Amino acid sequence: MSAHAENINYFKASKGFMSWLVTVDHKRIGLMYLASILLFFITGGVYAGLFRLELWGPLPGFISPDTYNHLFTMHGVIMVFLVVVPGIPGALGNFLLPLQLGAKDLAFPKLNITSLYLYWIGAVIALFSLTQGRADSGWTFYAPYSLSQNPAVLWMLVAAFILGFSSILTGLNFIVTIHKMRAPGMTWFRMPLFVWALYATGIMQVFATPVLGITLLLLLMENFFRIGIFDPALGGDPLLMQHFFWFYSHPAVYIIVVPAFGVVSELIATFSRKDIFGYKFIAFSSVAITIIGFLVWGHHMFVSGQSEVADTIFSFLTFFTAVPSAIKVFNWTTTLYQGSIKLTTPMLYALQFLFNFTIGGLTGIVLGILSVDIHLHDTYFVVSHFHYVAMGSTMIAFIGGIYYWWPKMTGRMFNETWGRLAAVLVFLGFNLTFFAQLIMGSQGSPRRYYNYLTEFQIYHQISTAGIVVLALGLFMALFNLLISLKNGAIAPQNPWGARTLEWTHAETPPVLYNFTETPVVTQGPYEYPTEKV
Amino acid sequence: MAEVTVPKEHEVAHHFDDLEQEFESHRLGMWLFIASEIMMFGALLVGGLLLLYKFPAAFAEGRAHLDWRLGTLNTFFLLTSGLTMALAAWHAQRSEQDKVRRNLLLSLAFATGFLIVKYFEYSAKFHHGLLPGNAFSGHGFTDPNAHVFFGFYFVATGLHVLHVLIGMGLMVWCLFVSRKVKFTRAYYTPVEQSGLYWALIDLVWIFLFPLLYLVA
Amino acid sequence: MENLPGHTYDIKVLVRVYVALLVLAGGMVVVSLAPLENIAGLDWIDLHVLKGLVIFGLATIMVSIVSGFLMGLRYEKSKLNTVVFLGNFAFLALFIVFTWADIGFRGLVYPSFEEQLNWESPVDKANKAHAGESEEAEEADPETPAH
Numbered sequence: 023m024s025a026h027a028e029n030i031n032y033f034k035a036s037k038g039f040m041s042w043l044v045t046v047d048h049k050r051i052g053l054m055y056l057a058s059i060l061l062f063f064i065t066g067g068v069y070a071g072l073f074r075l076e077l078w079g080p081l082p083g084f085i086s087p088d089t090y091n092h093l094f095t096m097h098g099v100i101m102v103f104l105v106v107v108p109g110i111p112g113a114l115g116n117f118l119l120p121l122q123l124g125a126k127d128l129a130f131p132k133l134n135i136t137s138l139y140l141y142w143i144g145a146v147i148a149l150f151s152l153t154q155g156r157a158d159s160g161w162t163f164y165a166p167y168s169l170s171q172n173p174a175v176l177w178m179l180v181a182a183f184i185l186g187f188s189s190i191l192t193g194l195n196f197i198v199t200i201h202k203m204r205a206p207g208m209t210w211f212r213m214p215l216f217v218w219a220l221y222a223t224g225i226m227q228v229f230a231t232p233v234l235g236i237t238l239l240l241l242l243m244e245n246f247f248r249i250g251i252f253d254p255a256l257g258g259d260p261l262l263m264q265h266f267f268w269f270y271s272h273p274a275v276y277i278i279v280v281p282a283f284g285v286v287s288e289l290i291a292t293f294s295r296k297d298i299f300g301y302k303f304i305a306f307s308s309v310a311i312t313i314i315g316f317l318v319w320g321h322h323m324f325v326s327g328q329s330e331v332a333d334t335i336f337s338f339l340t341f342f343t344a345v346p347s348a349i350k351v352f353n354w355t356t357t358l359y360q361g362s363i364k365l366t367t368p369m370l371y372a373l374q375f376l377f378n379f380t381i382g383g384l385t386g387i388v389l390g391i392l393s394v395d396i397h398l399h400d401t402y403f404v405v406s407h408f409h410y411v412a413m414g415s416t417m418i419a420f421i422g423g424i425y426y427w428w429p430k431m432t433g434r435m436f437n438e439t440w441g442r443l444a445a446v447l448v449f450l451g452f453n454l455t456f457f458a459q460l461i462m463g464s465q466g467s468p469r470r471y472y473n474y475l476t477e478f479q480i481y482h483q484i485s486t487a488g489i490v491v492l493a494l495g496l497f498m499a500l501f502n503l504l505i506s507l508k509n510g511a512i513a514p515q516n517p518w519g520a521r522t523l524e525w526t527h528a529e530t531p532p533v534l535y536n537f538t539e540t541p542v543v544t545q546g547p548y549e550y551p552t553e554k555v
Numbered sequence: 556m557a558e559v560t561v562p563k564e565h566e567v568a569h570h571f572d573d574l575e576q577e578f579e580s581h582r583l584g585m586w587l588f589i590a591s592e593i594m595m596f597g598a599l600l601v602g603g604l605l606l607l608y609k610f611p612a613a614f615a616e617g618r619a620h621l622d623w624r625l626g627t628l629n630t631f632f633l634l635t636s637g638l639t640m641a642l643a644a645w646h647a648q649r650s651e652q653d654k655v656r657r658n659l660l661l662s663l664a665f666a667t668g669f670l671i672v673k674y675f676e677y678s679a680k681f682h683h684g685l686l687p688g689n690a691f692s693g694h695g696f697t698d699p700n701a702h703v704f705f706g707f708y709f710v711a712t713g714l715h716v717l718h719v720l721i722g723m724g725l726m727v728w729c730l731f732v733s734r735k736v737k738f739t740r741a742y743y744t745p746v747e748q749s750g751l752y753w754a755l756i757d758l759v760w761i762f763l764f765p766l767l768y769l770v771a
Numbered sequence: 772m773e774n775l776p777g778h779t780y781d782i783k784v785l786v787r788v789y790v791a792l793l794v795l796a797g798g799m800v801v802v803s804l805a806p807l808e809n810i811a812g813l814d815w816i817d818l819h820v821l822k823g824l825v826i827f828g829l830a831t832i833m834v835s836i837v838s839g840f841l842m843g844l845r846y847e848k849s850k851l852n853t854v855v856f857l858g859n860f861a862f863l864a865l866f867i868v869f870t871w872a873d874i875g876f877r878g879l880v881y882p883s884f885e886e887q888l889n890w891e892s893p894v895d896k897a898n899k900a901h902a903g904e905s906e907e908a909e910e911a912d913p914e915t916p917a918h
């Protein structure tokens with residue numbers, strides 16, 4: 023590396039395809055994550071598109087029932103393990119965490135590139151499973167169906183295991199970085215809320231993901247050696263497997279959505295040009311969600327044959343998860359109040375997030391009610407609920423975040439008009455797709471069925487039409503960004519007038535080691551100069 | 556390595572301000588990694604405890620087919636290697652490279668002893684058909700869930716043995732590093748981290764040993 | 772040297788810790804083998820459970836010694852690593868308690884699904900297979916105390 027390479031922008035610091043593959047620069051790793059995740063988002067979306075087209079009519083269409091099972095399994099596995107779980111931390115978190123803290127890099131740059139490679143290896147294995155048959159267990163791999171020694175399911179288990187490892191290493195890296203790598207003056211309460219969110223996420227990644235690891239390992243062992251722990255045919259307890267799985271997978275819901283909380287906090291503060299209302303409440307509610315998130319996994323098992331005692335406890339505790347989420351929503355809304363709101367593209371996504379997350383969160387409470395869940399379990403209501411969270415909240419915040427930090431990442435401004443148009447289409451498309459499913463589910467239409475009663479056809483058709491609009495909006499948003507790479511105006515250092523370090527102290531795009539000199543922090547992340555009225 | 560290389564002082568990585576920050580980061584990182592390993596093994600042990608709760612008779616029958624003397628011998632091997640790894644770290648802080656290497660070799664020897672004992676235990680199980688699930692062909696058992704004990708036994712000890720092998724790999728790595736880098740009070744991270752990892756293997760065994768061999 | 776990282780302790784501490792660990796491990800084995808069943812007046816409590824609790828109690832002491840001394844938690848200025856370590860046990864405690872709330876209480880209101888399971892135990896299969904064989908193939912098992 024040349025003598026002053028550290029003061030050259032990170033694209034130009036070294037050149038060539040290989041220089042990206044062997045890089046330890048968190049910014050490049052973040053961009054590679056971003057590209058991979060978007061690729062799999064499209065892949066998972068295509069799977070969804072295919073089976074939604076099939077569901078246009080109740081009778082068998084162009085897809086056979088087996089293929090249908092395979093398609094929704096692939097959609098679930100790809101979207102969960104390759105898109106929403108690694109999504110915001112992998113792409114935005116990697117790129118921004120050191121910048122927002124005023125550090126030169128993450129604490130363990132080599133570990134960081136390792137987790138990217140693990141992600142790729144896991145992804146390749148997941149794709150390889152396609153050549154081994156058809157995985158059809160759903161993304162939850164419930165025993166005993168996942169014990170049927172389907173080779174494709176076995177490869178999927180291996181893939182998810184490796185992806186879990188990648189997630190653990192990312193979380194570990196983030197926690198250490200936040201504890202040990204903060205710039206002088208960057209106290210805990212001067213950290214941007216995105217950093218707080220990543221911190222809470224990191225705790226869950228490190229403490230919950232290993233349990234998924236052992237679950238998948240036990241499933242593999244059960245498949246190969248018939249150890250009899252989960253397999254009821256051997257005297258095992260299939261519900262034990264569900265406990266293991268959901269001990270990870272409920273916190274995983276928060277691994278998915280808490281980073282989105284962080285992104286939205288940044289967007290709302292910046293585009294309201296106002297100090298965020300209740301900074302500490304938002305920060306601590308992220309941590310509170312982490313803790314409560316470990317206490318409620320049994321609400322996925324109300325109709326599984328779990329004991330009534332456990333049902334009651336888990337239902338009761340589930341209601342508590344609403345408290346920190348509601349605190350956040352109220353604080354964001356209050357931040358908007360009397361702010362100088364700019365309806366830029368990223369802000370449109372943040373507002374969509376507020377709308378969708380409110381629906382996603384409230385439907386979750388409905389599902390937590392024991393007696394109601396008996397009826398709504400395994401209906402489209404559940405499908406709609408978690409899509410309002412995973413897609414309507416997480417992915418929407420992710421896209422908003424990509425738009426918001428795009429100028430910093432690439433040095434180019436995108437076209438606002440097209441960006442806003444795309445955001446509106448995404449909003450309409452998403453809500454068409456999933457609000458229809460909410461109604462249909464509340465009327466008892468079961469999920470994952472290949473066929474359905476004709477009275478539900480109208481909802482299926484609205485839903486399928488919605489996904490077309492959604493796809494249109496998403497591709498428009500994507501092409502808008504890609505076109506800006508070539509045609510976009512050169513971005514200034516701080517186009518949004520934000521107050522966090524990546525905008526105020528780092529160049530656009532940042533230099534190799536992020537800052538030409540280490541920033542000294544003297545104020546909070548959202549302290550805007552007060553304007554006299 | 557035939558040529559004699561003089562160990563060099565360690566240099567702080569570019570993104571850290573000083574040795575202290577680097578050291579503390581590595582230590583916290585290792586602890587978090589250990590935390591995730593504990594969660595993984597811990598979940599498995601929780602599973603084991605619940606199986607013990609569900610099938611107490613099966614566990615009692617299965618346990619009767621494990622030899623507590625071999626288990627105790629292995630506990631001794633692991634605790635002793637834990638001591639020698641701590642001694643290695645102690646000497647590393649004082650730049651006594653030779654003593655570091657001697658302790659690493661001792662740890663490797665005890666770890667090997669552990670594996671040898673495990674080999675004899677496993678082969679006895681295979682010989683008597685005390686295997687998981689459908690492979691089970693032991694006789695004289697009455698509890699219909701007795702095979703579950705051996706399923707759990709092989710998964711838990713197998714995963715533990717895998718970690719022993721990784722830990723031994725780390726010891727060998729430390730032996731190589733000790734020729735290249737001079738350990739100091741401020742920098743002995745490889746030995747420190749490998750020692751922490753080895754202590755984790757001890758911790759797991761401390762719970763696994765009673766769960767499998769002692770409690771009924 | 773004061774500001775340098777790392778922890779220092781006397782080498783004697785390590786040896787003492789080692790001896791303590793050996794003693795505790797021995798204690799676990801002794802408790803497990805002790806014929807407490809023969810002592811009169813102890814029949815008011817399930818001895819297996821009592822033994823189990825004592826043994827796991829000893830194991831917990833061993834774990835705290837290993838983490839405190841050999842892993843150096845005791846010598847750290849910042850208690851962060853200790854919190855991480857204790858966090859593990861908190862999460863695992865939650866895991867076992869809540870899962871037990873299921874496994875321990877099935878069938879209180881509705882019959883447990885397990886009663887309806889139809890399965891053939893590999894143990895029974897093995898026993899049947901052996902019953903079919905002649906007894907001479909059975910050789911004495913040196914490792915097994917009792918059949």
Ligand SMILES: [Cu+2]
Nearest residue numbers: 272275319322
């Ligand atoms: Cu949940």
